[in-house]
Amino acid sequence: MSTVSVNQFRDNLERLVEKAINNHEPLRVTRRTGEDFVVLSAEDWEREQETLYVLQNSDLMKQIAASQTTHRRSKKAVDLFY
Secondary structure (H helix, E strand, C coil): CEEEEHHHHHHCHHHHHHHHHHCCCCEEEECCCCCCEEECCHHHHHHHHHHHHHHHCHHHHHHHHHHHHHHHHHHHHHHHCC
């Protein structure tokens, strides 16, 4: 994650926002008060929220683990024939 000062951010707002959106790279903006903030696209923020939801949902995590196990087993079975 790149970091810029709030003054740099203000002076280059359009370019830095476009870069964050187009490169899917969050940008940390530092303030003199120490209260930094992060700029990222709405799409990237939504993806982060979805990921957090899945990681915090134990039932979904169990389903994912079971699917991975099934996939590995079926791949091994297919490999036996080739």
